[in-house]
Amino acid sequence: MGDTQLDDLDQFLSPTVDLPIGGNTYQVKPSAAQILKIIRTFERKGRETSLVDVWALGADLLGATLDPETDVITGAEGSVWSQMEADGVAGEQILRAAQSLVLRYQRGVHEAATFWQKGTLIDPKEVVRMAAEALKEAQAEAEKKTAEETPPNRATRRAAKKTPAKKASSKARTAGTTLAQEPTE
Numbered sequence: 001m002g003d004t005q006l007d008d009l010d011q012f013l014s015p016t017v018d019l020p021i022g023g024n025t026y027q028v029k030p031s032a033a034q035i036l037k038i039i040r041t042f043e044r045k046g047r048e049t050s051l052v053d054v055w056a057l058g059a060d061l062l063g064a065t066l067d068p069e070t071d072v073i074t075g076a077e078g079s080v081w082s083q084m085e086a087d088g089v090a091g092e093q094i095l096r097a098a099q100s101l102v103l104r105y106q107r108g109v110h111e112a113a114t115f116w117q118k119g120t121l122i123d124p125k126e127v128v129r130m131a132a133e134a135l136k137e138a139q140a141e142a143e144k145k146t147a148e149e150t151p152p153n154r155a156t157r158r159a160a161k162k163t164p165a166k167k168a169s170s171k172a173r174t175a176g177t178t179l180a181q182e183p184t185e
Contacts, residue, residue, distance in 0.1 A: 058098025
């Protein structure tokens with residue numbers, strides 16, 4: 001690179017991810033192809049990416065495969081997945097590790113660490129705020145839909161036309177105004 005001297009990248013970017021679980025540390029060293037697969041999956045599917053997709057990607061990083069027909073994950077011999085199973089790591093912990101790995105390459109180290117510790121990326125207070133906001137939006141939408149479906153009454157139609165209402169004639173004003181019929185012979 002000419003005159004530019006770069007420091008060893010290992011000082012800034014570790015080629016491995018350490019997963020400490022139950023007194024053991026499992027080292028994962030993803031390939032460039034695995035990382036690109038994660039990036040491509042999220043670019044293609046975006047918010048439509050399912051939890052099963054994430055588990056399949058994470059299982060791949062741990063040296064396992066997810067059978068989409070049976071939803072069974074099988075670790076290759078000598079893989080990190082099979083080491084975790086042999087060590088008796090709980091399934092929930094293995095899946096959290098898999099999801100955390102995917103987040104590491106999809107959203108970054110901070111998001112992965114947050115998920116690793118909390119099992120979620122969203123603060124519970126934020127969940128409550130988002131739920132309240134969604135409820136308000138749903139209520140407003142329901143009210144709007146009801147208003148659109150309800151036919152207007154006469155007063156509403158008149159107001160929309162902006163024409164003055166016709167006055168009803170009073171009996172007093174019309175009383176005695178009928179012409180008497182002439183007698184017929």
